[in-house]
Amino acid sequence: MTSDRLSHLPLPDGRRLAAHIDADGLALRLDERPLLRARWIEQRLQPLELSLAEQAEALWLLAYWMFASEPQRQSLALSLEQVDPALLDSGLLIAESGELRIERALFWQLPGPFLRNASHAGYPQQMVMHASGRRHPRRGPKPVGEVYRRFDANLGAWISLRTLDIELDLERFNRWQNSARVAAFWQEEGDLDKHRRYLQELLDDPRVLPLIGCFDDQPFAYYEAYWAKEDRIAPFYAADDYDRGIHMLVGEESHRGPHKVASWLNALTHYLFLDEPRTQRVVAEPRADNARMIGHMQAQGYHQDKEFNFPHKRAALMIQSREVFFERCNLA
Incomplete structure (x- = not known):
């Protein structure tokens, strides 16, 4: 019942x-x-x-x-x-x-009405060479606008994802990056000009999809979804051709807390698996001393594979597999 x-x-x-x-x-x-x-x-x-x-x-x-x-x-x-x-x-x-x-x-693997934009599903595979010397599939065009929407019955609110718009989002991105809490982990403080350049580089990079997370259409978070094979993370684990990675930033203090993380992390992971059925893993590399974020991710089915050294930080490799996600995810 x-x-x-x-x-x-x-x-x-x-x-x-x-x-x-x-x-x-x-x-x-x-x-x-x-x-x-x-x-x-x-x-x-x-x-x-x-x-x-x-x-x-x-x-x-x-x-x-x-x-x-x-x-x-x-x-x-x-x-x-x-x-x-x-x-x-x-x-x-x-x-x-x-x-x-x-x-x-x-x-939960059927896109239904949750996937709100063109996806990479069915985009033909052609292997190309990255500047780093790694072969990877040619990536399809990036979407523009809202890409995911679902009502979260646990919160009684809509959770949605849309692509970043520099003119619409630059000031809030700048405010978020200059908060002491975010700066401690991202280390991207700066003025509007610096952040405009930062975001434009990402929008021009086929490897990265900058996203804005919203609760009831109010922006509260910034994410970067990237193809792991072309990313700096690739040398540190056996990256598959369609693995996706995520960087995560909750900018609004009112939307912090484990119940909110459960909602947006499940939505973000769900979106990436829906967007490309060939994606078998979503990975992340938070700082190894960010115990709170690591704990939140583990609570949602990610496991910590190992720690490793980036040039700029000691990182924890967090992995979520497609199989585990769809067996255990709470998408109420």
């Missing part, structure tokens, strides 16, 4: 999903429209009066509700008289050993 803590679940496209749940089953509504009724039969959920044409939307929304309501649920067994073959082809439904089910680890 699902938890009663969720009364509604807003969707990124503006619609709202709501459920009525009792001992026999549940009824889902999309805005004011009845979407699906289902009943429990021997641990299987049986949708009632659901046509083949309605299955794709209704079952995706059913899965979203169930997995957001019960983050520890690993699968949802279903009883259906007919199955739309396209849902089996997509991975939303699995037919195995006479059982039909939706797997949590597969569901």
Whole structure:
């Protein structure tokens, strides 16, 4: 049975999903429209009066509700008289050993409405040579605008990611970098001209995607997502062709704390795995003495592989694998 803590679940496209749940089953509504009724039969959920044409939307929304309501649920067994073959082809439904089910680890890998912009999925592979002498895949064009959006039911707030806009974000980036707390780890204090040059170099670099994190559309954090194979981190571990790395900065004091980190770190990692299905690992290299950040990352499934010496710092290599993330992530 699902938890009663969720009364509604807003969707990124503006619609709202709501459920009525009792001992026999549940009824889902999309805005004011009845979407699906289902009943429990021997641990299987049986949708009632659901046509083949309605299955794709209704079952995706059913899965979203169930997995957001019960983050520890690993699968949802279903009883259906007919199955739309396209849902089996997509991975939303699995037919195995006479059982039909939706797997949590597969569901969260489907972009759905969460991925808000063109992704690298399907971009053809061609190996090229980096200036460092390392071969890596040619990278596709970088997106512009909002790239990810999801309602975080734990916080009761939207978490979203958009690409950095220098004219819109320069002053807040400058303010964040000049705060004593951020400067202690980033060491990038300076004036607006210095930070304009810094950000423009990153925007011009195909290796790096600068991002702004928002809660309810209010910017609170800055991230750099980079391709690890072309980065300075590559010599320090066996970087795969599609590994992504992250640098993280929470600028607004009101959005600090472990519950906020859990929300944005899961969203950032989720986005990078959705953006490129060939990405098998997301890595980070916080300072080895940044015990608080390392602890936050470990709480969300990252593991500390080792410590190593960058020229400018002693770093901890933190790794999150695709397999572990989708098995354990809390995307409620």
